[in-house]
Amino acid sequence: MSEPASESSNSVVEVRNLAVGYDGREVLRDVSLSVAAGDVVAVLGANGSGKSTLIRTILGLVPLGRGEIDLFGVAQRRFRHWERIGYVPQRLGAGSGVPATVGEVVASGRLARRGVFRFPGPKDKAAVREALTAVGLLDRIGDPVTTLSGGQQQRTLIARALAGQPDLLVLDEPNAGVDAASQEAFAAALTRFAGAGGTILLVLHELGPLRPLIGRTVVVHDGRIAYEGAPPEPAGHHAEPGHEHVHPHADEAKPAICEWAPTEGTKAY
Numbered sequence: 001m002s003e004p005a006s007e008s009s010n011s012v013v014e015v016r017n018l019a020v021g022y023d024g025r026e027v028l029r030d031v032s033l034s035v036a037a038g039d040v041v042a043v044l045g046a047n048g049s050g051k052s053t054l055i056r057t058i059l060g061l062v063p064l065g066r067g068e069i070d071l072f073g074v075a076q077r078r079f080r081h082w083e084r085i086g087y088v089p090q091r092l093g094a095g096s097g098v099p100a101t102v103g104e105v106v107a108s109g110r111l112a113r114r115g116v117f118r119f120p121g122p123k124d125k126a127a128v129r130e131a132l133t134a135v136g137l138l139d140r141i142g143d144p145v146t147t148l149s150g151g152q153q154q155r156t157l158i159a160r161a162l163a164g165q166p167d168l169l170v171l172d173e174p175n176a177g178v179d180a181a182s183q184e185a186f187a188a189a190l191t192r193f194a195g196a197g198g199t200i201l202l203v204l205h206e207l208g209p210l211r212p213l214i215g216r217t218v219v220v221h222d223g224r225i226a227y228e229g230a231p232p233e234p235a236g237h238h239a240e241p242g243h244e245h246v247h248p249h250a251d252e253a254k255p256a257i258c259e260w261a262p263t264e265g266t267k268a269y
Ligand SMILES: Nc1ncnc2c1ncn2[C@@H]1O[C@H](COP(=O)(O)OP(=O)(O)OP(=O)(O)O)[C@@H](O)[C@H]1O
Pocket: 022, 023, 027, 045, 046, 047, 048, 049, 050, 051, 052, 053, 054
């Protein structure tokens, strides 16, 4: 892992007064967010609240309407070191028609590091094996990805991002529809990444096995940040074992942050 840019102190992501829309319809407004080196930040919120739009805008995949975004202390439009960021989208674009093996998919995560025109060297191969070991899939390295379960395919995507040895991992609902074993494997891989000083920004529907890892949560409600602070403590019957559901429900007028017991350091908006 390389050091953060010197001019950036330890800022990894800085979002100021962001507004984003699709086809003239505003989806995010007045969003500000800071992620520092070593932070593990979970973005929560109801379906359609704008969580994916927020991280996709940070990554430059959705055009910025208003506001500013800095990555590692550099304005996003001038940022070139995309190899410092590993992105795990919601799904492995199934049906691409390319019959790739697990090892090939993970090796593609090295492209930004090694360049397209250089053959993979021992360092690249070692990084691929290490990343597959981290997610518990080394034994599947030669198998076509299409023969893996949905959860294993998600783990392959995490391994692809890890193989690039990024400083920042951005993940969009990595646990959605994924079996318990894969969720545990993610949690272990992400814990190791964070333990080595990595920064994580991820969209989650439920904290689940990742709860102990999350340092800060940001709740997006109706395109704005409605809460930012410590991970919500389940209250009342929500504290029962197995109830990990953090719910700002889509059909509620207000985010359900009132059900959480804010702890010290909480910012409620
Ligand atoms: N490419 C797009 N074109 C037009 N509208 C979009 C596009 N992507 C998202 N939207 C709309 O923007 C809003 C926010 O969507 P987004 O995917 O950011 O929400 P989300 O909080 O990530 O939801 P989910 O939890 O369901 O993934 C929704 O109303 C969605 O329909």
